[in-house]
Amino acid sequence: MKITLIGAGNLATSLALALKKANHEILQVYSRTEESARELAQKLSLEAYTTDLAAINSDSDIYIVALTDNALTQLAPTLSQGRTSALWLHTAGSIPMDTFTCERRGVMYPMQTFSKERIVDFSNIPVFIEASRPEDVSIVKDLAYSITKTVIELSSNERKYLHLAAVFCCNFPNHFATIASQILQEHNIPFSVMLPLIDETIGKLHNMQPRQAQTGPAVRRDQKVMQTHIDILIREQHPELAHIYNIISKSIQDYDQL
Amino acid sequence: MKITLIGAGNLATSLALALKKANHEILQVYSRTEESARELAQKLSLEAYTTDLAAINSDSDIYIVALTDNALTQLAPTLSQGRTSALWLHTAGSIPMDTFTCERRGVMYPMQTFSKERIVDFSNIPVFIEASRPEDVSIVKDLAYSITKTVIELSSNERKYLHLAAVFCCNFPNHFATIASQILQEHNIPFSVMLPLIDETIGKLHNMQPRQAQTGPAVRRDQKVMQTHIDILIREQHPELAHIYNIISKSIQDYDQL
Secondary structure, X not given: OEEEEEOOOHHHHHHHHHXXXXXXXXXXXXXXXXXXXXXXXXXXXXXXXXXOHXXXXXXXXXXXXXXXXXXXXXXXXXXXXXXXXXXXEEOOOOOOHHHOOOOOEEEEEEOOOOOOOXXXXXXXXXXXXXXXXXXXXXXXXXXXXXXXXXXXXXXXXXXXXXXXXXXXXXXXXXXXXXXXXXXXXXXXXXXXXXXXXXXXXXXXXXXXXXXXHOOOOOOOOOHXXXXXXXXXXXXXXXXXXXXXXXXXXXXXXXXXXX | OEEEEEOOOHHHHHHHHHHHHOOOEEEEXXXXXXXXXXXXXXXXXXXXXXXXXXXXXXXXXXXXXXXOHHHHHHHHHHHOOOOOOOEEEEOOXXXXXXXXXXXXXXXXXXOOOOOOOOOOOHHHOOEEEEEOOHHHHHHHHHHHHOOOOOEEEOOHHHHHHHHHHHHHHHHHHHHHXXXXXXXXXXXXXXXXXXXXXXXXXXXXXXXXXXXXXXXXXXXXXXXXXXXXXXXXXXXXXXXXXXHHHHHHHHHHHHHHHO
């Protein structure tokens, strides 16, 4: 497969490296900025990169658009013009397939958290796919299976819920780790002491339903501990964290009663 | 060391098994209910268990009180009466050492999430210790090191912050997994598809500061995706989750500006 990658961010970089490793031919890389286009091209040992949308080649079998959701939504309707015989894919969790207006359109959404500093093993990432034509479903499926062992067909509508759940499973817990690290830092306790607890919290999710795995003062209805925590947060000038603590604790108790 | 365990819950059970494995002599187990006292005693191949506080022996070197915070606070001032030559320890994150009124008092707080269904490897759990007398600090330290490789001395005051941080790192993220599993279940998507994402989210915390590891629509300021998620939650009759989504997203953006 001759592939062009439109985008050079964290997801695009991880995906491009996985595609190269699977021996796909990457023809060209586009990025809005010279620096990131060149950087990704170098990682792929590729000379062809551009920052000019008009300079994107017309010879690819597949164009993969891995841009921010805003850029994707803006560019998707026009990008395929003059290249409508190719298959157009995007990689976004929350954008419907039909953001593309061309006939051959689809989605290949690798559900993972990508950071520049960290190369992820693509073969463990579940990739959620979709395409407008049955023949293209097969093509996207084959492409996805060439880089990962978990490929799941999912409609644009279902993918929205998946992405929402991912925010609760990844982005929000990571933010709570940020909050915890701040609390610890203010008292000179290293964040690393939290890692065994965090690892076991996640280890449990591999074997138990999250609802059964719930522990802590809220589910125990331990008002005294909860009040101590709220008092600490207010005393240490974190009223917004006290508010978050209250709301999440109440939610834990509401779910426990269901 | 001759040890008596007061309590037979999840933490007490894990701790008792670790102490037995380290060849400490457990003299007796107390629990409020016959069933859990007997169950733990059986796991320890021990005949001496009781549900009567007055029947607790007076021959132990160390009494470890692993009760709920409420029960601990109620019983601590009187439990040691008649046994004041022994060392009294509790295992609670949020209760000060001085909840005991006897002279030889201390804390041994294993920071972990304990569930009955799951036996944890105690040797990986950081144990936070404290004692009123320097000689007893040594005793508690030796006892802790006999069951784990990470022992940290921490005052009652600092331990409060640690416990608060643990709620943010463990209990709250687990609840978000519960919320995610509900959203997925409503659309027949198995929760297991989330595990690679969850594992990588945590994997990053071993190598990056949580603040740097933050990804997702809130930190990207992707208003469109956030609004889509809010709309979904409201449409699906989860206004309280829409509220949580808003508050956490705002907090992510506030921290990102610090």
